[in-house]
Each structure stands twice: as structure tokens, then as C-alpha cells.
Amino acid sequence: MGRANDEVADLLQELADLLSITGGEGYKVRAYEKAVRAVSGHPEDVSTLDLKGLKQIPNVGEAIAKKILDYQQTGTIRQVEALRAQIPAGVRALTAIPTLGPKKAMVLYESLQVTSVAELATAIDEGRVRDLKGFGEKTEENILHGIALLEQSGGRVLVDLATELAEEVVSALGDVAGCVRCAHAGSLRRMRETIGDIDVLAASDDPAPLMETFVSLPIVSEVIARGDKKTSVRTIKGLQVDLRVVPLASWGAALQYFTGSKQHNVHIREIAVRAGLKLSEYGLFEAESGDLIVSSTEEDVYERLGLPWIPPTLREDGGEIEAALAGELPRLVQADDLRGDLHSHTDLTDGLATLEEMVATAAERGLEYYAITDHAPNLYMQRMTDEKMLAQRDAVRALQERYPDMVLLHGTELNIDPDGGVDWPAEFLEGFDVCVASVHSHFTQDSAEMTRRFVTACENPYVNVIGHPTARLIGRRPPVEADWDEVFRACARTGTALEIDCFPDRLDLPAELIRRAKRHGVRFAIDSDAHAVVHHRNIRYGMGIAQRGWLTPDDVINTWPLERLREFLRKGR
DNA sequence: GCCGTTTTCGGCCCGACTGTTTTCAGTCG
Secondary structure, rough: OHHHHHHHHHHHHHHHHHHHHOOOHHHHHHHHHHHHHHHOOOOOOOOHHOOHHHHOOOOOOHHHHHHHHHHHHHOOOOHHHHHHHHHHHHHHHHHOOOOOHHHHHHHHHHHHOOHHHHHHHHHHHHHOOOOOOOOOHHHHHHHHHHHHHHHHHOOEEHHHHHHHHHHHHHHHHHHHOOEEEEEEEEEHOOOEEEEEEEEEEEEEEHHHHHHHHHHHOOOOOOOOOOOEEEEEEEEEOOOOEEEEEOOHHHHHHHHHHHHHOOHHHHHHHHHHHHHEEEEEEOOEEEOOOOOOEEEEHHHHHHHHHHOOOOOOOHHHOOOHHHHHHOOOOOOOOHHOOOOEEEOOOOOOOOOOOOOHHHHHHHHHHOOOOEEEEEEEEOOOHHOOOHHHHHHHHHHHHHHHHOOOOEEEEEEEEEEEOOOOOOOOOOOHHHHEEHHHHHHHHOOOOOOOOOOOEEEEEEHHHOOEEEOOOOEEEEEOOOOOOOOOHHHHHHHHHHHOOOEEEEEOOEOOOOOHHHHHHHOOOOOOOEEEOOOOOHHHHHHHHHHHHHHHHHOOOOHHHHHOOOOHHHHHHOOOO
16 A cells, blocks of 8 residues: 555655746645645555545645546656656756755756756856855855755665565565565665665575566666676666575575674674684585585574574674673564554644544554644644644543543643743643653754753653654754753653654654663653554654664553553653 | 635745845745
């Protein structure tokens, strides 16, 4: 599910971008952008809906519904094709540079014929940009900085896109005759925050049909290398995918080898060498005789080296091998451990689904408790009021009667203002079951101010969870600067949890900071921050980050039974 | 382009910030 929705959403987003570049009406552009969110978050597959069904999607009316019908018939939207002919793709790409929007992109195109990020960098170097109307030296500086930021992400993609792609490849190859096993390995199996390429491993005695199917996949745009053991392709989205085929007997050793990380494997092989052994992707061998010892499962390989199986999310040579040798590997938190979700939105603010729909989805997840935490009034664009919030609380309490097995918590996502204050006074905050508090503005405060801001928020007796703490958007906005150890001390001292926001472009708190915070005794909440029914599935990505942060169930407050959680939420009040 | 107890027209999210400006446009959340 969702692929057609994603493609339509991409096309509508492109339409919105191209319209804004060509100076289209702002309201029209925003209407398309609203439709993008609605379509991508819509639970039904838009390729199966007729005009009537499409128009029932919020923010999709007659005109956009017909464009989706156009997509169903032609695989594209003709108006998008027409605009593409008018505006080179590179011009749209310019707007990915932070601080450079559609208006400036159009000026650059019309007056300097700039059609790519590289050409823009050259034009700045040659001093041709600063004299354009609306541009200046500072603008040039900001653009160059933006380009550098863009390049830092270095062609890596977000983990959700990589996961979907990998699952598609694995599913297609799994159906090929002779394929005994197939799985993805590499950084995606280790659940890194972003993915540079995808490694797929298959077991078969007859690789040829696998390779043939692989290079014929519709997502393949270019075959980089092709052999009978390994084939590499580039997808139409520019991501490299490697397929490695091994005999079934080598599966465990190969999976271990191709999962990495490189540093982890180097360390493991050193252990093998010291034991008079040799480890490769084909198995663990006696060094002298070359006799095979084990190779069929990862567990066998690790065990023969005197180690327990090490979860892939820990394999970074960051102390996991030492811990394994000492028998001190953590029992990592996993999806089944979660009893609740403490951060979600409805269409009362910027969510797409109704309260009823979100609660129903939480119930399907089998949660024991679920918090609705819509935005508080200081995020002005959401137009929250005391009255609306109290009315929602009544609705939540009423809805509770239909869910005897799940406790509904009424909460809010507060805004931490530059001084560390939040939207409401104590009297009003007291009425909530749980309060998340997040930074949504003034991202560029210096480290000292930002640190004070977080510490003050933690000291508020009603703030339970700091939402998406670094406020980063991967590839788009850097994390805020703070003295994190100071912040972590404040969290531990005040009983304030840090969120692990599961959105693929947030994954915030990042894994390294999770590990650091854990050392201070901080607790965490692994939350969907869902704004739509489909966002509940993002939990898997946040779970990967939590594991990379070495978290156990005891570290995560929403794995706790409700009574223990409630005690924590009281913050000693 | 969407929407509706302002219902087929006339509204539509509001404010901060930045850098370019001589009063404001563009970008962002």
C-alpha cells in the first residue's frame, strides 16, 4: 500500500513547486500542498478510487481528483509534464537549497539562465549573483552555506525510502525460481539514520535468473556492474543497489559480512585471527587447513568466536564486542515492548485524521494507552484555543467508553518559547494527563541560551517529555546547538523524558545523543508523532534509533505499565 | 484549488526573521 499514493503526492508536490516558481497564485499552490499531505497520508490506495472516492479525500476536490484520474490512465499528470517542458528540473532543484525559494530560483533562471546547483555556485564565484535585484553579498553567503548543507547529506536517502525500495527488491527476488533465501543487509539492516546504498543478499545455487530479474526491475535505470556473484544497479532515484548471491550453506557468514559495519567486521576478524581462524563471507575456517567450521547462521559464527549473537543495530564497533565478550550486551527494546504512544495529532490542529480514526489505529496497534497531544496556541498557525482544547478533552473522555482495553490520555504538545516558558500557566496545564514540549521556533539561539531554554522547560513540573529535542530535519535543517550534557542532567534531575521521534526525517533524538543521555540516567519516550493513520508505522524507524542508542525496555517510559508511567508523569508533584 | 451554520462566492494560517531595501519581498515554520 501507498506506492501509488506516494507517486501521486510527488507529482502534486512538483506541480505546487512549479506553479510557485512560475508565479502561480499562492492559494492555488497551498491547495496542492494540502492535497499532497492528504494523499500521502490517505489509508486507501488512490489508484483504486473513482472520482467520487477521490473527492472524499480531504482537500481533494474536483480538479485534483481529475488529475489523479489522469495519473491512473497515463501514469503521470499532463499539466506537470507541460510545466516540466517550461521549467528545467534543475531550477526546481535550486529550491532545495535552504534560504532559496521559488522567487529567487526564477530570478536566477531568467536573468542568469542558472539551471543547476553547480551552475549557481559558479555564478556566485564569478560575482554575477550579488547584483541581481533582491540579492546581495549576504544572500550569496547564505546560498553557499545552504549548498554545503545540502552536500553534507551526500546523496544519502531517508530510511523509509530505502526500506520500501529494499522490501520491493527482496520481494521480487524471493519469487525467482531457485532463490532459497533473500534479505537486505548493510546499513539498512543496522538501521542507520540515512542510507547511502542498499545491499541485498540472496541464497541460490543458480544465480543467473536472480541477476536477470534484478537488472530487469522497473526501478533500475542503469546497470553499473554485472557478474554471477554480484550485480550493482542504480535506481531511477539515483540510489545504488548491490545484489550478492551465495550458496545457502554460506548464508550466515555472508549475512554477517554484508551487514557490517566495516569496523565491526575488522574487529571480529581480528578475534578470529587470534583464535587461529579465518572469517570471510563464505564462512569461518581453520586458518592452516582451510577447513570450514561454520557458515550457515550468524549465531553459529558468533558462537564459535566465543560471542553471543550481536544485534545488527549495535554493530558499529562502538563497544558492542567488548560488551558481548563480557556477557553484558543490553536486552534491546523492541516494538513488542511498547505499551503506549505519548505523542500524536488529530485534524484539530495539523493532523490529517480525526480523533476517532487515530484512536482506532492506536487500538489496532494493540496499545494499552494512547495520548492525543495536539499543538498548543503559541504555534499560531494552528489556531488552538483553550475552548477547543477543553472540548477535545470531553471528546476524548467520551470516546474512552468504546475502548475498554486502552486508556486514552489527553495531552498537548507545548511550544518552548525562547526563555523556556510554555503556552499555558500551571492551572491549565494541570488538566492534562501528559505534556510534550518542543522547540518550534528560534532555532538559531546560541548554545548557552538554548541550554537554559531546555533546562527551564525541564524544570516546569508539568512538562513530561521534550519533543524531537534537536529539532533537526535530516538534510534540511541542522540540529539546534546546546550543551547536551547539561540538558541531560536537567532531564534526569527533574524526571523529564526525552523523545525519540519516529519520523524518518527527524529520528530525533539521534542515536549518539541517546547513548550519552542514557549515561546520565535519562528516560525516553519512543513516539510516533503521528499526524496521520499511516504514520503509526514509522515506529519501526524510531525503534532502530533507540536500539542504536543501546536502550532497554526499562529506559523507555512507554514500555512501562500505566501505573508506573503515571507515577513518572507526576514528576513528584 | 478547496471549502461551506459566511454554502456556489469570497475567503483562505499568522508572525518572525533576514536582507534588501527606502517601505518591503522572500523564506520559513
